[in-house]
Amino acid sequence: MTSIENEYQVTGMTCGHCEAAVRQEVDQIPGVESIRVSAQAGTLIVNSSTEIDDAQVVAAVEEAGYTAQRVR
Template sequence: MTTTEYQVTGMTCGHCEMSVREEVEQIDGVETIVVSAQDGTLAVTGPGEINDALVLAAVEEAGYSAVRAR
């Protein structure tokens, strides 16, 4: 399993978390998603490498912006 973490800006509440989760869970290969509006983080776990471009596009589709955490 591989977990990739992202910093997400603009989330302020549980509804924000739900919006991000709903978009990211549509990506093939994603098994677990942990979103925290309070911390501004998103962790995505899957069996292999997570496609950053797809995750970033999904977050943008939800109305937020993100960068991969280092």
């Protein structure tokens, strides 16, 4: 099965703790297979087995205390 990759720009992250908080929230979304977060680059890359609603990802990032917008 092909993995679907979506990238988001995340604002407000400054450290590893920020990355962990975002990872923890996004990991709760059904279908998520892997997550790459970079506070330095301000990016979140989500790989999933099925299409995931962007609103779910944005809401999870907001729950962690940051803002996100889909890039690709």
